[in-house]
Amino acid sequence: MAERGATPKVAPLRRRALKAVESLFTPLLPDDYLELINPLWSTRELRGRIEQIKPETGDAVTVTIRPGHDWDRHKPGQYLRVGVVVDGKHHWRAYSLTSDPNRADGWISITPKRYEPGVVSPYLTRNARPGEIVRLGGVEGTFVLPDPLPPTMLFISAGSGITPIMSMLRSLDHRDALDDVVLIHSARTPGEVIFRDRLQRMDARNQGFRLMERHTAEQGRITPDHLDELCPDWRERETFVCGPREMIDAFCERWAAEGLTERLHMERFQPIIGSQVEAGQGGTIRFMRSNKVVECDGSTPILVAGEGAGIEMPFGCRMGICHTCTGRLCSGQLRDLRTGEIVGTEGEMVRTCVNAPQGPVDIAL
Amino acid sequence: MATVEAERPPQFDEPASPLARLTDEQIEQLGKEFDAIHDEVFAELGDRDRRYIQSMIEMQRRLAVMGRILLWLGKYRPAQVAGTAALSLAKILENMEIGHNVMHGQWDWMNDPQIHSSSWDWDTASTPEAWKHSHNYVHHTYTNILGKDHDLGYEIMRIDPDQKWNPVYLAQPIYNIVLAAFFEWGVALHDLDLEAIRKGEKSKKQLKHELKGMWGKARSQIVKDYIAYPALSGRNWKRTLQANFASNMIRNFWSYAIIFCGHFPDQAYTFHPEEVENETRGGWYVRQLLGAANIEGSPLFHVISGNLGYQVEHHLFPDMPSSRYAEIAPKVKDICLRYGLPYNSGPFSQQLGMVQRKILRLAFPGGKPSPKPGPYTGEPAVR
Numbered sequence: 001m002a003e004r005g006a007t008p009k010v011a012p013l014r015r016r017a018l019k020a021v022e023s024l025f026t027p028l029l030p031d032d033y034l035e036l037i038n039p040l041w042s043t044r045e046l047r048g049r050i051e052q053i054k055p056e057t058g059d060a061v062t063v064t065i066r067p068g069h070d071w072d073r074h075k076p077g078q079y080l081r082v083g084v085v086v087d088g089k090h091h092w093r094a095y096s097l098t099s100d101p102n103r104a105d106g107w108i109s110i111t112p113k114r115y116e117p118g119v120v121s122p123y124l125t126r127n128a129r130p131g132e133i134v135r136l137g138g139v140e141g142t143f144v145l146p147d148p149l150p151p152t153m154l155f156i157s158a159g160s161g162i163t164p165i166m167s168m169l170r171s172l173d174h175r176d177a178l179d180d181v182v183l184i185h186s187a188r189t190p191g192e193v194i195f196r197d198r199l200q201r202m203d204a205r206n207q208g209f210r211l212m213e214r215h216t217a218e219q220g221r222i223t224p225d226h227l228d229e230l231c232p233d234w235r236e237r238e239t240f241v242c243g244p245r246e247m248i249d250a251f252c253e254r255w256a257a258e259g260l261t262e263r264l265h266m267e268r269f270q271p272i273i274g275s276q277v278e279a280g281q282g283g284t285i286r287f288m289r290s291n292k293v294v295e296c297d298g299s300t301p302i303l304v305a306g307e308g309a310g311i312e313m314p315f316g317c318r319m320g321i322c323h324t325c326t327g328r329l330c331s332g333q334l335r336d337l338r339t340g341e342i343v344g345t346e347g348e349m350v351r352t353c354v355n356a357p358q359g360p361v362d363i364a365l
Numbered sequence: 366m367a368t369v370e371a372e373r374p375p376q377f378d379e380p381a382s383p384l385a386r387l388t389d390e391q392i393e394q395l396g397k398e399f400d401a402i403h404d405e406v407f408a409e410l411g412d413r414d415r416r417y418i419q420s421m422i423e424m425q426r427r428l429a430v431m432g433r434i435l436l437w438l439g440k441y442r443p444a445q446v447a448g449t450a451a452l453s454l455a456k457i458l459e460n461m462e463i464g465h466n467v468m469h470g471q472w473d474w475m476n477d478p479q480i481h482s483s484s485w486d487w488d489t490a491s492t493p494e495a496w497k498h499s500h501n502y503v504h505h506t507y508t509n510i511l512g513k514d515h516d517l518g519y520e521i522m523r524i525d526p527d528q529k530w531n532p533v534y535l536a537q538p539i540y541n542i543v544l545a546a547f548f549e550w551g552v553a554l555h556d557l558d559l560e561a562i563r564k565g566e567k568s569k570k571q572l573k574h575e576l577k578g579m580w581g582k583a584r585s586q587i588v589k590d591y592i593a594y595p596a597l598s599g600r601n602w603k604r605t606l607q608a609n610f611a612s613n614m615i616r617n618f619w620s621y622a623i624i625f626c627g628h629f630p631d632q633a634y635t636f637h638p639e640e641v642e643n644e645t646r647g648g649w650y651v652r653q654l655l656g657a658a659n660i661e662g663s664p665l666f667h668v669i670s671g672n673l674g675y676q677v678e679h680h681l682f683p684d685m686p687s688s689r690y691a692e693i694a695p696k697v698k699d700i701c702l703r704y705g706l707p708y709n710s711g712p713f714s715q716q717l718g719m720v721q722r723k724i725l726r727l728a729f730p731g732g733k734p735s736p737k738p739g740p741y742t743g744e745p746a747v748r
Contacts, residue, residue, distance in 0.1 A: 004478035023593050026585040027486035032479075033426055045478065088415035090476040135478075314483070 003092050003316030003324045005045030005083060005135035008069035018043060039133045040068030046136040051107060053128060056194045059114035060160065061125045062098060066107050067136060073101040074108075075144040076171040077164040077240075077267070081137030082110065086123045092137065092316055093120045096163035096267075098195075100170035111194060113160040143242065143267035144168075149177055150238035154231055156222070156251065158186040158243030162194050164267055165242055169202065169209075179208040182231050186214040186222050186243070221247070224254035235260060242267040280335040280342075283357035287311055288330060288364050296357050301337060302327075303352040306365065313352060313365065320354035327352055332361030382634055383706050383740070384651050395704055396647025402696050403682050406689050410474055417688045418472055418480060421462055421668075429455035436608050437598055445608060453612035454669070457619050459488045461671025466687045468493055469501060473684075489549040490586055492578040495556035503558075505683050509628060509635045509656030516628070517635065519544075519555050524723060525635045526732040537728040541721075548617035548624075553579055619669070623660070626716040627676040629723060630658040631735035632709035651706065653680035654697075659710035666713070667691065677709060701741035708741035 018030045025033065034041045040049055048065035055061050074080065079094045095110035114125040145168050155165045162185055172178045187193040193213060203211040212230060214222055227234045235258065241251045248266050255264040280298035287294065287306055296305035303325050306313040316324030320338060326349045334344040334355040342358055344350060352365070387395070428451045435448030464487030466472070472480045486493050499515065507513035511527055518524035522541065523534045544551045557575055561567045590609040595602035634655040641652060660666075660674040667674045667690075675690035678697055685693075701708040711719075719735075726732050 002473075002476045002478040002481050002483075023585060023588050024597075026589050027488060027582075028426075033430065036423060036426055085415070085475075087411040088413075088475055089411075090478075 002090060003081075003083065003137065005042075005047060006072075006138050008043060008046040008067075009072050010043045010069060015043065040066075042068060048108070048134050048136045050128060050130050050132045050134060052130055053124075056111060057113075057192050059125060060111055060194050062109050062111045063124055063128065064099075064107055064109045065134060065136070066105075071101075071106045071108060072139070074139045074167075075141075076101060076167040077144040078139050078141035078167075079164065080108070080110065080139050082120075083135030083137060084120050084123060084128070086119050086127075090135070091120045092135075094140075094319075096141075096167065097139070098163050098166045098170075100167065100174050102171070102174055111160070111163050111166070113194070141267070143240070143265055145171065146238065146265075152180040152233070152237045153182070154234055154237040154239040155181070155183040155185075156239065156241045156243070157183070158216075158222070158247055159192075160194065161241075161243035161247075161267070163242075165240060166195055166198075168240070169199075173202055173206065173209075178202070178206040181208060182210045182212070182237070184212045184214060184222065184230055186216050188217045189215055224251055235263075238263055238265070240265045280340070280356060280358050283332070283359040283361055285357050286360070286362045288362055290365065298335065298356050298358070299337065300356055301353050302334075302355055302357060302361070302363065306352065311365070315353060318353045320351055325352045326350060327363045327365035330362040330364055333358045334361065382636070382640065383655060384636075384640065384648065387651065387704065389645075391704060392645060392647035392651060394647070395700060396645065396650055398700055399650045399681055400646075402693050403685065406682075406685055406693060407474065410686065414686050414688060415475055415477075418463075418467075418475075418686070421458065422480070425455050425458040425463060428452075428458070432612070433594065436594075436605050437601075439601065439604060439608070445604060449608040449611050449615075452608065453615040456488055456612055456616040457669055460616060460620055461623065461673065462668055462687060463671075464488070465671050465673075468497055470684045471686045488586075490553035490579070490582055491549070491556050492553075492575075492582050494578060495553070495575055499556040499558060501683070505680070508653055508680060509633065510641055510652075511635055511637055513638060515555070515558065515560065519551070520560060522724065523727040524629050526727065526734055527635065527637070528727075530727075530730040534728050538725050541724050545618050545621040546614055548621040549613070550583075553582070622713075622717055623670045623673050625720045626660050626713070627658065627673055628656060630709070630711065630716045630719045631723070632707065632711070632738050633658045634737070650681055653677070654701070654706060655709075656680065657709065658716060659708075660713050660716050661710055662713055664691075674713075698741060698743060702743065705740040707738055708743070709738070 021030055029044065031042050031044050040047050047068045049068075050063055051066050052064040053061050054064070074097050077096070079096045081092050081094050083090050083092045085091075093112075095112055097108055098111045099107065099109040112121045112124045115121045141164070143164055149172075155168070157165050165183070169178070169181070169183070172181065183199070185193065185199070190196065190213070193199070196213075199211050203209055216222075231237070239251075239255070241248055241264065245268060248268055252261075252264065252266065255261050282296055282298035282300075285294045285296050285302055285305055286292075287309075290306075290311045292309050292311055294305045294309045296302065303313050303315055303318065314325050318325075329344050329346065329348050329350045331346060332344065333342055334350060335341070335358040336343050337354050337356055343355070344361075350363070352363070432448045432450075432452030432455055435444050435451060439445040439448050464485065467480055467485045468482050468487070470482040473482050475481075478484065482497070504514055504516040509517060511517065511525065518528060521544075522537050523530060557572075557579070558567065562572060590613060591606055594609060595606040598605040636652060636656070641648065644652070654677060657676040657680040659677050660670065662670070662674050672687035672690050673679060675687070675694060678685075678690040678693055679687070681697065682693075698708050700706070723735070
């Protein structure tokens, strides 16, 4: 099955009314006809219409989207799965929401940066136009502002790592809570700083907000050693880091060395599958519906093993988010490739994209 | 009910199947050529194809709404006739060009959660699950193999002289017409795989599951066309009921005609299981080519027949978007020409006539295999 948008928040009365006339439309749903008038009316999956596309830097744009139904507010810092049709095919990608969750108009925004070898970001940054319909999937992510808010905060970002932090800053600004907040943001050149004008305005407007831009082409990359100089009280601050993997690793290490790990929040864009944890033992997978038996090593997801054997496996995000790839585990245990955790009980629905077999496994796919 | 059983050895001197004439190397080479046609199209699929199926689906839904509204208003005869026509056409498009093809997975490449073989349901009595098994798997894998392809006569008809005669077949000209009129129900029953049930190959649980699914489909279809819409029509309920019944019948006759022309005209070959032992990919292509027959017609004809007028192309590439069949047909013909293979095709009236003649003749014992047209000699394809 192909990945679908999230189930929208629809008034129970409307749902009941649609349900009541279903028998007139079988095997379709009233939705199938209403969508012809306005695709945003779907009650089956949440869609959105692109209202505005604003260039940010040379290769990043902010896409503002009107959700079809009431926006079930995100927490600032979370990301959204967006389904975009590029040359006839649906592609799903996760983008950090860059908007304040409490925007008066209920619209949301994402700020993709062009990644040339990719499919979706080149499309969104070059070809997408206002009026286009996109599918809106689940909102996820644990890189969020704590509740209650900590008294002092430090944000460290690089490149498009600013995107989840922008939503946090906007939300803090909206709540008049930019009391004692420092942002150290790196980009190669001033022209490559996403949201530069808005960050500078925020800085000028708020006594309690300090923006420090670092242009790495001239000044070099930021390391934890720079902190004593840039933000001497960094040890006391609740810190949020988002950027390339090496940068996050360096900061993680430093915080751990100082015994401050609990104060550090971070976002890695690509979930690390397999590289962080040691490979498990692997095992034989029996795909019960396809009637195939496949050997799989401990670092290969079941999905990949199944596809390798020519089985038509359902999949969506391939990173453990969308649950499109799930199958019922009939026996055996699995290893979560992201955490190394051994999981799986009989009858459980498991994601094939992030789990490898740990010993022999039977799965109803 | 009689079974399809291959009698060994064949009773007649059958024209040697073109399959036997090709060397293993030729068959392998031909397989690669067909694979290349498939891959070339799949590398190209994009916006144009998506627009096609989306506009088809939109048109079908507009026709359905228009038909229902016309019938609801229909005090006057012309409105009633137009409503019935619109509804029939909607049902035909929905079953043929949309449902059948979507459930083949022809549009799965779009990764669209709605237009997808795993989620599509159609406006007919068969459940998608049962249909995908009996049609996509059994029929498309074992096409025209006597005893294995249950669509060869649908287990109730003698459509090939190699099928053993049985007195029940004397009634076949009659139940042929009944089947045409109630085709959707016939297909739903056929999907249950009556032979497997008779042989006890199907578990009780499985059978119960299938019957439940069928009952669910049947109920919702009947409620919609024969209870809900007539009820909405108030005093005109009878007229609406008649119109709905008529459009279901029209759809049934049409799909019967198109589908029976797919494999039963005289040109199509059937196969004995021995002929296809250890079949290679290339051999499979040749069997699909020989076992199917095209219907010639206008672009409109091809759309309302779900592009099954390109039955040959459909059988070679069941998962290819139907809108592409017309484009690859010249390449398929070119392969036929170069390998000395037939390209089975004919006008609708001729194909349907052959099928009906066969059904009448084979109701009685005996019958000879029909003469085959021989290798394709038409114009070579461009390029």
